[in-house]
Amino acid sequence: MNRIDKLFREKKEHILSVYFTAGFPDIVATAGIVKSLSEAGADMVEIGMPFSDPMADGPVIQKSNETALRNGMNIKKLFVQLQEIRNEVDIPIILMGYLNPVMQFGFENFCMKCSETGIDGVILPDLPPQVYIEEFQGMFDRYGIYNILLISPQSDEKRIHEIDYISRGFIYMVSSSGVTGAKGSCSQDQIAYFDRVRKIKLKNPCLIGFGISGHDSFAEACKYSSGGIIGSAFVNLLREKGYSADVINQFVKSIRG
Amino acid sequence: MKYSVDDRGYYGEFGGAFIPEMMYPNVKELQDNYLRILNSPDFISEFHSLLKHYVGRPSPLYFAPRLSEFHNTKIYLKREDLNHTGAHKINNTVGQILIAQRLGKKRIIAVTGAGQHGVATATVCALMGLKCVVYMGETDIARQEPNVLRMKMLGADVVPVVSGNRTLKDATNESIRDWISNPSDTHYIIGSAVGPHPYPDLVTRLQSVISEEMRYQLLEQTGKSDPDYIVACVGGGSNAIGSFYHYLNNENVKLVGVEAAGKGISTGETAATLVTGRPGIIHGSRTILMQDEDGQITEPYSISAGLDYPGIGPAHSFLHKTGRVIYGNVTDDEALEAAFLLTRLEGIVPALESAHALAWLGKTRFRTGDVVVVTVSGRGDKDMSAYIKYMNTRDSEENSYGSK
Numbered sequence: 258m259n260r261i262d263k264l265f266r267e268k269k270e271h272i273l274s275v276y277f278t279a280g281f282p283d284i285v286a287t288a289g290i291v292k293s294l295s296e297a298g299a300d301m302v303e304i305g306m307p308f309s310d311p312m313a314d315g316p317v318i319q320k321s322n323e324t325a326l327r328n329g330m331n332i333k334k335l336f337v338q339l340q341e342i343r344n345e346v347d348i349p350i351i352l353m354g355y356l357n358p359v360m361q362f363g364f365e366n367f368c369m370k371c372s373e374t375g376i377d378g379v380i381l382p383d384l385p386p387q388v389y390i391e392e393f394q395g396m397f398d399r400y401g402i403y404n405i406l407l408i409s410p411q412s413d414e415k416r417i418h419e420i421d422y423i424s425r426g427f428i429y430m431v432s433s434s435g436v437t438g439a440k441g442s443c444s445q446d447q448i449a450y451f452d453r454v455r456k457i458k459l460k461n462p463c464l465i466g467f468g469i470s471g472h473d474s475f476a477e478a479c480k481y482s483s484g485g486i487i488g489s490a491f492v493n494l495l496r497e498k499g500y501s502a503d504v505i506n507q508f509v510k511s512i513r514g
Numbered sequence: 515m516k517y518s519v520d521d522r523g524y525y526g527e528f529g530g531a532f533i534p535e536m537m538y539p540n541v542k543e544l545q546d547n548y549l550r551i552l553n554s555p556d557f558i559s560e561f562h563s564l565l566k567h568y569v570g571r572p573s574p575l576y577f578a579p580r581l582s583e584f585h586n587t588k589i590y591l592k593r594e595d596l597n598h599t600g601a602h603k604i605n606n607t608v609g610q611i612l613i614a615q616r617l618g619k620k621r622i623i624a625v626t627g628a629g630q631h632g633v634a635t636a637t638v639c640a641l642m643g644l645k646c647v648v649y650m651g652e653t654d655i656a657r658q659e660p661n662v663l664r665m666k667m668l669g670a671d672v673v674p675v676v677s678g679n680r681t682l683k684d685a686t687n688e689s690i691r692d693w694i695s696n697p698s699d700t701h702y703i704i705g706s707a708v709g710p711h712p713y714p715d716l717v718t719r720l721q722s723v724i725s726e727e728m729r730y731q732l733l734e735q736t737g738k739s740d741p742d743y744i745v746a747c748v749g750g751g752s753n754a755i756g757s758f759y760h761y762l763n764n765e766n767v768k769l770v771g772v773e774a775a776g777k778g779i780s781t782g783e784t785a786a787t788l789v790t791g792r793p794g795i796i797h798g799s800r801t802i803l804m805q806d807e808d809g810q811i812t813e814p815y816s817i818s819a820g821l822d823y824p825g826i827g828p829a830h831s832f833l834h835k836t837g838r839v840i841y842g843n844v845t846d847d848e849a850l851e852a853a854f855l856l857t858r859l860e861g862i863v864p865a866l867e868s869a870h871a872l873a874w875l876g877k878t879r880f881r882t883g884d885v886v887v888v889t890v891s892g893r894g895d896k897d898m899s900a901y902i903k904y905m906n907t908r909d910s911e912e913n914s915y916g917s918k
């Protein structure tokens with residue numbers, strides 16, 4: 258069974274997923290960060306594949322992408338670094354990135370490598386659902402890789418149903434109209450949107466991401482969905498305090514509170 | 515039409531709309547409405563009235579006698595440089611501002627490299643009283659000061675972009691982020707035939723006025739509406755596709771797009787996308803782009819700020835692949851030389867971008883009677899500092915030859 262399904266079967270709420278960029282803050286950090294996150298009690302990790310033009314990301318993740326590229330990170334190296342990861346880590350791992358580097362790596366090759374390495378899903382924000390269905394769904398299915406799709410406050414009910422229909426694992430619910438980046442608490446508009454989505458009967462669970470920065474906003478996200486995704490706040494931590502097991506452990510504990 | 519966009523937004527394998535879900539409602543709204551608006555009588559009459567009385571169209575088609583003699587053929591210049599604001603960019607911004615109004619948008623965003631599209635956008639925003647935000651890389655702001663000042667005088671908010679290399683590509687990412695963050699009241703005026711569907715088709719249709727006029731102007735002046743060649747420079751490809759549009763299915767007319775080779779196509783400092791690039795995804799479109807082996811988009815180089823884009827409009831990728839259009843390229847130095855040649859022979863100072871199209875003439879052998887139309891996409895005022903620098907180095911070289 259795909260580890261994402263297993264997670265959502267065993268756990269219905271307070272799911273914590275943490276994002277960071279591969280090759281940041283240094284080129285050898287990646288596997289260690291995954292392991293520490295898992296040991297600290299994160300339920301899932303999202304590893305960013307750095308890209309020169311991350312158009313859905315705010316300043317913090319843009320910078321981590323730039324640093325990672327300067328450090329020489331690429332998809333090929335990432336798969337090598339993750340080769341042994343399944344000997345040590347059992348939580349679901351998702352790769353997140355943009356379409357062009359994956360296309361150049363080769364989609365089929367990419368899916369095959371994901372499957373060999375024990376990657377459970379991918380998030381490619383600039384791969385539209387329609388193109389996914391027409392060109393890639395068969396390949397993803399063949400290798401057992403889940404393509405996680407996004408919904409946003411602008412997605413209407415019909416669109417959300419369409420996305421739910423082709424989604425597997427979970428739906429990534431973008432919290433507000435904006436790019437990634439840590440923000441404060443939720444506005445009235447956001448709460449109305451969360452409520453609107455909650456009332457739609459979906460076959461997939463939702464996780465809320467974008468703008469979740471700490472204990473309070475995570476708790477807020479958990480009120481309206483199965484859990485939350487933290488990105489920029491964690492990348493900031495890595496930049497400021499490094500990636501020792503202690504630092505990561507304290508961070509995860511502070512989120513869960 | 516064989517070379518038009520299909521109903522899914524593709525030109526063969528190129529095009530499409532590779533956008534994050536957060537942008538979907540905006541792009542979908544435009545996809546669903548642009549043809550209806552473009553074909554509506556009130557749009558057509560307002561657009562044509564503005565093109566005539568505000569932009570100054572039709573732009574002249576000028577027979578250039580001395581340049582013709584120099585190249586031993588018949589050269590006609592399509593004078594987009596005489597448009598209000600000094601380039602073809604205004605054809606597109608006038609059309610898009612009318613669309614934005616009809617979609618009820620209150621705020622306009624745009625990206626500019628050389629500043630020509632920024633000025634053209636700020637101009638129509640002033641005209642219509644809409645708020646205007648222009649994203650521009652910090653590096654470009656420094657090297658295009660006169661246009662930055664014009665935009666500010668026109669009331670635009672010019673936002674310096676400090677991410678990445680601080681040029682056009684990074685400013686484009688920033689404007690996409692703005693649109694994601696302002697999903698209901700904002701229209702994004704893209705300045706070339708690039709980006710997600712429907713932009714390449716929308717911009718093409720708005721710029722197609724260039725070849726529409728060319729047809730009847732040629733008929734009047736030569737007795738035939740078909741020339742032997744049409745030559746235009748290609749950055750994203752809007753003046754070129756507008757110049758080609760009404761001739762695409764007429765295979766007797768040779769169409770030539772000229773890319774910027776920068777310091778030379780094998781130097782790494784180039785913007786000749788079709789020579790050095792390969793298919794991928796850039797800014798929402800599947801097209802040919804300059805990238806490294808990992809699929810990271812690389813920074814282009816050209817002396818001309820309007821041509822140094824790492825991608826090219828998807829229609830051009832398709833026209834290149836099918837062989838319908840011939841694509842050449844021209845170096846910085848060849849372009850500079852061509853700019854001086856036109857200036858000295860015809861008294862017309864072209865934009866550096868347009869000088870690339872003119873320089874291609876020197877690399878081709880024509881038959882004596884060939885009718886060649888070159889689109890002069892813009893005027894050279896913005897490029898005076900590059901021209902003066904070139905003039906000074908050339909003069910000092912000539913002096914040193916003289917003394918030997």
Ligand SMILES: Cc1ncc(COP(=O)(O)O)c(C=O)c1O
Nearest residue numbers: 706749750751752753820867892
């Ligand atoms: C005068 C002029 N010509 C050409 C271009 C290139 O754009 P396109 O290829 O879309 O015509 C620009 C862009 O700034 C320009 O200012």
